[in-house]
Amino acid sequence: MIGNVTSLSETVHAAIDHARRSHQSCVVSKIEELNRILPLDFYQRAGRSYSGQRCYWSDSSGELQLVGAGITAMIATQSEDAAVQVRQAQARLFRNAYTVGAQHVAGTGAVFLGGFAFDSKKERSAMWQEFGSAYFILPEFLLTVHRGHCYFTHTILCRPNDDAAERVGALEAQPNELFDNGFHAATDTHDQQLLDQKDLDQDTWCRLVAKAVQTMQETPMKKIVLARARSLIFQRQLSSHALLRVLSEEQKGTCIFAWKRVRQHLSGQRRND
Numbered sequence: 001m002i003g004n005v006t007s008l009s010e011t012v013h014a015a016i017d018h019a020r021r022s023h024q025s026c027v028v029s030k031i032e033e034l035n036r037i038l039p040l041d042f043y044q045r046a047g048r049s050y051s052g053q054r055c056y057w058s059d060s061s062g063e064l065q066l067v068g069a070g071i072t073a074m075i076a077t078q079s080e081d082a083a084v085q086v087r088q089a090q091a092r093l094f095r096n097a098y099t100v101g102a103q104h105v106a107g108t109g110a111v112f113l114g115g116f117a118f119d120s121k122k123e124r125s126a127m128w129q130e131f132g133s134a135y136f137i138l139p140e141f142l143l144t145v146h147r148g149h150c151y152f153t154h155t156i157l158c159r160p161n162d163d164a165a166e167r168v169g170a171l172e173a174q175p176n177e178l179f180d181n182g183f184h185a186a187t188d189t190h191d192q193q194l195l196d197q198k199d200l201d202q203d204t205w206c207r208l209v210a211k212a213v214q215t216m217q218e219t220p221m222k223k224i225v226l227a228r229a230r231s232l233i234f235q236r237q238l239s240s241h242a243l244l245r246v247l248s249e250e251q252k253g254t255c256i257f258a259w260k261r262v263r264q265h266l267s268g269q270r271r272n273d
Helices: 008-022 039-050 082-094 164-172 202-218 240-250
Strands: 026-034 053-058 064-077 097-101 113-116 134-146 149-158 194-199 230-234 255-261 264-270
Touching: 008 026, 008 097, 008 149, 008 164, 026 164, 039 053, 039 064, 039 134, 039 240, 053 113, 053 134, 053 240, 064 082, 064 113, 064 149, 082 113, 082 134, 113 255, 149 164, 240 255
Parallel strands: 026 097
Antiparallel strands: 026 149, 053 064, 053 255, 064 134, 113 134, 134 149, 194 230, 255 264
């Protein structure tokens, strides 16, 4: 990261000057502390303008929650060496990064959110094609709730030929749809009717479990992570914010996450055992 400049105008001018010298885009983030905002309400409001460009993540304690809306930069790859490509792409962007505003708070500023395929060598079904071997976004807008305090990060790119006044205006513009006090979150629908469910490839799953047990019995290995798919068909389309609310209520002590990409949605929870 290049550094921090005191005023927004100075930051943007410095970023554009650096972009012209280096012939590379520069990341500029403005961080503000806000009054208390409920993260899942913010996530739902973001759906009106950024339905296919939202993400949510919470740590297992619930002390750190992140909600992203919009996309300033994206890293997506189908490669088997996805981890290397993601690290290199992030490093290139963050070498040219400026920050103004409240700082040194976990989860604020320019933060990439995303993840990797469970098995990068496995051929992906149509269900997972949108996410590839790795999919990460740098949100345009990021709400961070850290130990009860709320912060809002607005991140843009400054390019060599950008107009400084226009870029300053972009950072100063308030996304009113994300802070609509008249907006009321819809009541969660716990009455969704499950019409059908089935475990996919049950025979293969049973063989994998047996093999994992045998491996741990015969080797020093103490833990093996397995995953399987289950198909669920509901009476109506599930809303991602309602699903997140249910996970938050019923899966205490787990990391909870959700990513929306155009037509695809990925959500779930993970224990840190």
